[in-house]
Amino acid sequence: MTVERLVVVGGDAAGMSAASQARRLKGPDEMSIVAFERGDFTSYSACGIPYWVSGDVEGGPDALVARTPEEHRSRSIDLRMRTEVTELDVDGRRVRALDRESGETYWTEYDKLVIATGARPVRPPIPGIDAPGVHGVQTLGDGRALLDSLDQVRGRRAVVVGAGYIGVEMAEAMLKRGFGVTVLNRGEQPMATLDPDMGRLVHEAMDGLGITTVNGAAVTRIGTGPDGRVTEVRTDRDTYPADVVVLGIGVEPETALAREAGLPVGPHGGLLTDQSMRVAGRDDIWAGGDCVEVMDLVARRTRHIALGTHANKHGQIIGSNVGGGYGTFPGVVGTAVSKVCDLEIARTGLREKDARAAGLRFVTATIESTGRAGYYPGAESMTVKMLAEYRTGRLLGVQIVGRDGAAKRVDVAAVALTAGMTVEAMTALDLGYAPPFSPVWDPVLVAARKAVSAVRAG
């Protein structure tokens, strides 16, 4: 009996989920599995780094590792750490790897290949961006370096560049570490994944938490002192003293190898796959996680979304398919949740500008309500904005900013989007009600009712 050879490039969520699931379906006598990881960790939660830095999560980087290299190896996965794949020979069905410890390179042949190379942080060409005291937070190594840096700084002034998820989460982390925090935001409002009117609520809440947010701030230069360490961040208008700088600018798909091999990448730089997560036009190559583009089921175009939950799903599906099972990833609706201290932020579906870009005409409705019955202790306010298609009333998107149970309410809208519901149908949804958990009209229902009126008014 021939042993099928599976090669996995990348040892984080997507790659190792794929390897694990394939191993569940096929034993070592049926399939050999070699996985290459260029870094020091496998299967870790990058999303947890802000909470490790803040001190909320104890136990160091190990706490964020879901499965160690040893655990993977004990499941008969030939995992090669600190080994970087430097070339994909898709016609010859082999990959070239560089063992970073020995310096040795070698080819490994495959029958099936999984590409899970992840994403890399955007590093704009700003003078000083590589200075000591300037930190990204994409990898566990980045987190460790930042924490080491915090032990050394003299002052307590932190500048966070970027006001997306990573930016606001790192603002909270630095605040909790006792730093004065300034967030430099290139856009109109923080959280550009929300419409600006909802982003403004985040801005105001961050103000209330003592975090200074500067909008429309384009960083031009990072200044350093005599020892080479960061001392300030300059924008086109101002200078911000800084003892430490955190970059939360975002990521882009790591697809250099795949491009060189001639594999298809989309408008956002991610690999394009079919619904089984097989690389478009290829029978023997799958890709998943932060290096692929996913179908936005509402906008009906591909997007790049670096998010652990998608990577895990991709890995599971790829593993099933390469292991002789079956699974598909139909796409996403663009759900994301985050928080800054006790402020919860959530979105799903399309923003106003997404809807316009998709050629959709829409109405909006924004309401304020509470997460519990108004009389119940701890009831706090939340704002829900809903977009519905003009005429048809089909739900297009929901954004929520508030406290106390605000964020995960977006899941109701995520399921409704997936099901293609109208806002009118949503008003009848049988959502859980009891005073500690919801007002008698759940905020999502209140928003849906107002959206129905907006649709009728056209």
Add this chain to the structure above:
Amino acid sequence: MTVERLVVVGGDAAGMSAASQARRLKGPDEMSIVAFERGDFTSYSACGIPYWVSGDVEGGPDALVARTPEEHRSRSIDLRMRTEVTELDVDGRRVRALDRESGETYWTEYDKLVIATGARPVRPPIPGIDAPGVHGVQTLGDGRALLDSLDQVRGRRAVVVGAGYIGVEMAEAMLKRGFGVTVLNRGEQPMATLDPDMGRLVHEAMDGLGITTVNGAAVTRIGTGPDGRVTEVRTDRDTYPADVVVLGIGVEPETALAREAGLPVGPHGGLLTDQSMRVAGRDDIWAGGDCVEVMDLVARRTRHIALGTHANKHGQIIGSNVGGGYGTFPGVVGTAVSKVCDLEIARTGLREKDARAAGLRFVTATIESTGRAGYYPGAESMTVKMLAEYRTGRLLGVQIVGRDGAAKRVDVAAVALTAGMTVEAMTALDLGYAPPFSPVWDPVLVAARKAVSAVRAG
């Protein structure tokens, strides 16, 4: 121009929502609105009573009143308090009312009638059930009487009869008031709205909170002392000393008037309506709230569910329809959430026995997970049980018992049930993920994945 005459029987959620919505659509020059309420309060949250009794909600009964009689009257609703409708003459289109203060009775004619007579507590014919110190908790008057009683009792032993929502919520309330609490439960496990295996988790958690639950306990007699006050509760097996007794036995539709008038009632004693909430076979009578049966969209039969959120929806829809607008109530999927101290309890759709009664063959999957990433502080366990139809894999029901964000997760399943999703489709749902809000696989997704395997295994 003729002024249309609307008469509303019952001044709580359904009735006054209907009146208010009708008034929004039609001014006093187009429609007169007379509403009769036999009690002392309008538009109040009976669901809030346990939290008023516990001391969580301050401000007395007023805090639970969403809109007072004066507020309704200021909106040109002719609201007659302490006035009980004693007869419906549906052929003559008039109702007879008794003013309980003056003792006067009179007829009022209508063009359109709304019946919102609510529910009445089940009072089994147990000797001693009317003794001082034995309390129901259906009305604000009941809540006040119980609180007065608590000021008078000498001992601190409370017996709660019934272990459904009201029973467990009142157990928490009495515990918070400093009482030792025994819950006498006729069934196999507390929370009969869950399957027994999930009810057992509630039982164990109540034990952990110091609440004694006795299952299979049929109350045979309530004993009293020389002053006539309650002293003990006897079951077929034991005797439980009691300084105060709370009845949480449930309610049944209050439809005596409607039956006398020959209006159609269903198998559970509730009025039957069409989707516009119009009483079946009648053009000029609508009914909603706790006095009607609702369509269970999963079981495809009617049920009686006394719940404020349904009553408010019914009122809104009835008000739209009698006011010349349009609205429908398609039905429910049976969602309910509750808590005992920090233990959250939720259900939606069918239990095993409901599925069997509906003629459906099914598989089940039960998983344990956490409400946040495992490494995130405060992550606590929850158990999710999922039922899916045999072969088709259609979701049939979900039950959740746990802490920290467990209950409202059931809303995802409520929307999926409404949309008729399969558990396989659910595994791809794009639910919000970030470490403070969810593990990378939301517990609902973990349950869906296991349910998919169960469906495949048949």
